[in-house]
Amino acid sequence: MIIKCISTFSAVIYLLNCLTPEENTGCQHGLYFQDGERRVDYILTYHIKKPSSSRSNRQSSRFTDNAFTRSLRRGTARLGRAPTPQPRGDPEVASQDHSMDYHVDDKRLHREEFEGNLRDMGMELEKDEDTKTPGVGFVKIHAPWHVLCREAEFMKLKMPTKKVYEMKQSTGVGAKINTLVNKVTEPLYPNVEDNRTHNVKHLSYMFSREKQHLFDLSDRDSFFDSKTRASIVSVIVSSRSSMTVDWRLESETIETINYSRLSQLLYCFLCRKYFGEKIGLYFAWLGLYTQMLIPASLVGVIVFLYGCATVDDNIPSMEICHPKNNITMCPLCDRACSYWKLKEACGTARASHLFDNPATVFFSIFMALWAAMFMEHWKRRQMRLNYEWDLTGFEEEEVSDHPRAEYELRVMQKSLKKEHKTQKVLIGVTFAIVFGVILYRISTKTALHMSNNPTTRSNVRLTVKTTAAIINLVVILILDEVYGAVARWLTVLEVPKTDKSFEERLIFKTFILKFVNAFTPIIYIAFFRGRLVGRPGSYLYVFESYRMEECAHGGCLMELCIQLSITMLGKQLIQNNLFEIGIPKLKKLIRYIKSKRRSFQEEEREKKLQRYETDHFLEPFAGLTPEYMEMIIQFGFVTLFVASFPLAPLFALLNNIIEIRLDAKKFVAELRRPVAARAKDIGIWYNLLRAVAKVAVIINAFVISFTSDFIPRLVYQYMYSPDGSMHGFVNHTLSYFNVSNFQDGKEPMDPQHQVEMCRYKDYREPPWSNTPYVISKEFWAVLAARLAFVIVFQNVVMLMSDIVDWLIPDIPKDISLQIHKEKILMVELFMKEEQGKIQFIDSMMPCGGKEKRNNHAPIARSRSIPHTHSHTHANNF
């Protein structure tokens, strides 16, 4: 029998250090080459589609060696690569489907060429001959010391030198406050950074073989830790092999295996050391964000409590709920609706006050500045981490700038131009879909609302609103998954040139789609609902039958608040925790069951699976995008509509305290260990955060001025109120309507009340003016005030954010001092070294130097150019 298919080569990283060797003598087996000496730094896997006996496997191997590798050998001989030797000289050739086999062997050839190239780079490979996992082959890679040194030098890795210096403990009030804050918030998030209790630091310097004496190389095995070794091999595998296209095509589908269970103990307090800087940065960011949410939620709760405390002092709602209030309101729709009493809106009006009071204006300014502070603090934290992680001076690796393999493939296929056109069309289509969903939502909601209109009254209304919001949430959750797929599909169609640009485009698209998805219903409620509804007797209709929705008396703020809280809570509970934790577990289970069924006969052997084989069943690491995306949408909820929902930061905080733990557990125990990636910053996410913070200012300005009644109240108080108080405000906002002005067929069907005049909420001329029902001067005045408020708010808050940005230096003072100190120490170190050399030379040449030693500094001795000495004595003033 012959193997049907050995699929393309795929690389799997493998973690080697078992915490301490003593703890895990059990796992020792999988961590070293067969000689028990050389560590496994990285593992490549390849898939064998149809599992067959290892015998036939070898046969095929021999076949390809005979038929195809010969030409390859010729082709690569000038590259100086040694073709794989053939240990068994069995020359039989099986009869088979040649075209199929050609494909299989093509892959195989690539693999062999690839392996040969790895060997050329100095790597040492070992095949796992007796793999217990059918369908998967493993190639273990060990990077010997000289390769590690060479690559570390090329990658300009900063490594700790022998030189140790004491880090200045930060003192002063600021530091004390910081320590206090850290202590208070400690239980909230796991320790995500290195514990900084020890205040000595090794001076770091770019590793270079010529400067080996600077580094402590006494223990070669531990000088480069497993994370560094793995990433060095990963760079060789993925980047150095980029010299021809073919290899990269092979190495492109890198899979990663996590070394799971033991590290569970670790959780994330050695996050950076275990996962590398990129994931370390994510946890640091999440930690800072969560920490920053504490003051925000505190202030938010205070603002909310202020609303609760002042609800009974609120004159407008007092006027509405006053027992003597007998204002008859106009029907809210033609024919079907009837007159109603303003008193009925009492509950809504009181509830609205909770979220619509002067404190919310303060709070939204506070939150805008909070966002600016957060960005600034993140910049500083990032700088600090860069310093502590020895990333200062490191430039982003060119690895990510590599042309994507798929791009080159497409270029080769010359289908690029056609795709480009399609892509543009498709983006248009997607936006149309988004817009269609909005329209669909509006009309569904309108219908829902309308059919309920005749029977619902304030309490029933609330229920309807809540259920509508829940329906909305479900739609959002489903569409979120759809949009994620759409974004990926669109980006693939775009064929970006490099991996980095692929990632950025994907993130950007996903962000736009998910953001639009999450915030469309909220924006609709905040800014479009209840506008342009017409007036009693001439309500506006869309599509002839659907009335534009109106908000309950007291503004749309209440509904906005309900929608916000349900979307936010629901998204977090269902999507983040259920999906993120539940689904990977499920997938893992399925993978395990599947392979179990396949290898049923080998069940007894399973106990002794190599570590990389057990890790193979874990879900591969899919990048940090979903984690960041989730958090940035949450950041949107916290900042964008904070004027209408001051409790958002609190909800976010509670979610994050759970989230940070679940994430850490997931990374350590549920996913394969990712290749450690170096990163100085969080990349595009920072820009997206900034964009959200910017948009938040504008949206909050509009929410305060248009959605809330803040501005009308202010205008009334300072322009129209006879005594400067809010008394009479409700009356001022209600216009008059003469029921005799109802057109035929539009008057209410059940004229239970005998009314002449009814009232409606709008600024229009009364029936007795020269121009009845025309928009009144008050409307324009209030509109002008609203717009002026938007301009003032936006520019003042933006200016204040800029000032915050400007006042807080990007680099913390102690870090800049520390960096400066490091530079000086480095120069001193080199100068000392220099002196040492000179003294050595002096001692080698006993004549001509001895007697002058007393007068000259050792450095001055280095002046070896002959004419120097005569001059040092000739200088006098």
Add this chain to the structure above:
Amino acid sequence: MIIKCISTFSAVIYLLNCLTPEENTGCQHGLYFQDGERRVDYILTYHIKKPSSSRSNRQSSRFTDNAFTRSLRRGTARLGRAPTPQPRGDPEVASQDHSMDYHVDDKRLHREEFEGNLRDMGMELEKDEDTKTPGVGFVKIHAPWHVLCREAEFMKLKMPTKKVYEMKQSTGVGAKINTLVNKVTEPLYPNVEDNRTHNVKHLSYMFSREKQHLFDLSDRDSFFDSKTRASIVSVIVSSRSSMTVDWRLESETIETINYSRLSQLLYCFLCRKYFGEKIGLYFAWLGLYTQMLIPASLVGVIVFLYGCATVDDNIPSMEICHPKNNITMCPLCDRACSYWKLKEACGTARASHLFDNPATVFFSIFMALWAAMFMEHWKRRQMRLNYEWDLTGFEEEEVSDHPRAEYELRVMQKSLKKEHKTQKVLIGVTFAIVFGVILYRISTKTALHMSNNPTTRSNVRLTVKTTAAIINLVVILILDEVYGAVARWLTVLEVPKTDKSFEERLIFKTFILKFVNAFTPIIYIAFFRGRLVGRPGSYLYVFESYRMEECAHGGCLMELCIQLSITMLGKQLIQNNLFEIGIPKLKKLIRYIKSKRRSFQEEEREKKLQRYETDHFLEPFAGLTPEYMEMIIQFGFVTLFVASFPLAPLFALLNNIIEIRLDAKKFVAELRRPVAARAKDIGIWYNLLRAVAKVAVIINAFVISFTSDFIPRLVYQYMYSPDGSMHGFVNHTLSYFNVSNFQDGKEPMDPQHQVEMCRYKDYREPPWSNTPYVISKEFWAVLAARLAFVIVFQNVVMLMSDIVDWLIPDIPKDISLQIHKEKILMVELFMKEEQGKIQFIDSMMPCGGKEKRNNHAPIARSRSIPHTHSHTHANNF
């Protein structure tokens, strides 16, 4: 006689390469040490306050050597420094004022210690024994080869390696357009960058003595050019000497001498090579700015011409100028003024149209995007220059982060706390002064205007406005100088900690003050004049007698335009060209005359002055701040009020074409040559440019909506016009006033006209309404429209700018490819080197390697760990 005062040590840079040695055998003398071999890299000067004979000079020198240096010698002996030897053993001690002498000798001791330290660093010094310039002593410094190498390594200088590669010529449409643009604009500015005609580039690598073989060191004298040598010595003098405070105090007052006349030939086409990156960046920035002004001024001229062409089609001005127009306007002040005919405003109305038409709205959007484009292009150009100048990977030197000497001095004096308080008060006072000047201007102008009011009519008015603007200009010019001094004084009081922060604070303060100074009158005219003037019969008065100013009919735009053009032209012509060129020349003349008078008796020797002596008479280089400041204020004129003055870019362009030449000439011929400073970017100036561009968006939004009549016209056309045309607009903007409503004593004194109703420009209710003279609904509607326009304009333009920012990548594509290519070439170079080593080892060990060479790649041979070889053969599938 004894010298009275040898003032503190001051360093003077000296340029050594005389273009080609053959050309300047004449100047050879001053360029080398007395041995004629060692080049002078840097020159330190010290001042002798009372010139005396060189004999007494030496006497004093001996005195201090005897009395004070001994203790110093003891103190510094452990530093290993050789004290200055005494060549002439003349032990007489003159009787003199000891306290004075102590000060003098204190300085002297510092100087000697400093010189000793320089020698310790490996520098070679030579005193100029027979200086012909009295009062000035020179110390020539030569940095020997090993010092240059060591410092270049510490400074991580990137130097060209032997490896040469071909730069990819950029192809495609973009490149062709670029070439075309460059060709067209070539005559406009001198060639400020290296000529890029040769498309080969040396691969650069951080200089390191261990990698010396990479570099072409065949000509050691020219490997480091004069600019680099000078800056290396400068770093040693200023930075390495920072180990104790005292030295730095001495070296703080570095002066620079320019090597003038010969280089005049050069002009600036070797700008970077001659002046270093910092000044190179300035010229590159100025070049790009000037180049970008070309399209802006083109569009500006087109917009202006559009205004000219449509002036006769403009219905509002047609209506005003129509012969049948007989509208009587109300008097513009109480009692003194009389009725006037609207027809009289015909000229102003027509002129206003030139600057107040729909095209200006387009133009201000265009200019906002232009500013965003400019910022983006600059980022790209900067990146390109960084690449071409081998600055990629270079981090800002710590030199600028040094604590300023003065700061430490202050700390020592412990006067810091007190100063801090004073400073805050002072900043307050300054702002009060600025505000006072504004008030003063308003009142002066009001007075000027008022006294002229009865007699002036449109033409006379224009003259008054023009003269007022000229007076304003003179005030601005004087205050500019005052504010420059105030800013420096304030910053000195603040005692910033580092030189960099000193510079940034100074720039920021100067910018704020000069900007406020330049734009206050303009902002006043644009936004405050003509508002809140009251109405006929109840005009508003400030201080009981001064009326608020009103604008002529047709808006304040016309006056704004006059003010803008006069300020801009005047500032540029008088300040930039007269001050900047005239005053340095004058100063130079004065310096020369002064020293000539002093050294009258030595006149005949002057012909043979050393180069550094002649350069000593040049004005020292004072930094780029004035140049940048001038340009940024101009950038403000070009962007801030461009809606009212579309010709601003043209004026700026014309100015810059002259400016760039004058600047180049000044730097080369009028100033001492500055120490070459490395810089990756233009620092704080970029942030200030961004801030100006941001403010410009808001100001333009307000100019269009509030200063121009654009919004009222739009509102009239779409809300009030019966036929959708502009006919009747003038009538609509004029309110009615019944002359019988004049209060007693407020009616005009000369009732020549028999009028019942007069008109005035405002939106108020007519006399016959229920609420006469109250602000009308139209006013609020127009106000709302104006505010809405501001919001829309600001956010749309900001969004578009962000999109421009996002669409244009910061790093030009070809540069990022080039950088990537360089990295690969570097790695290849190292790999080849690696192979070379291995082959060398192989050839040294003839046994054990030969027969395997055929099978293994050279690199694979480097696997020196013993167990490796057994495995390379064991791998098979």
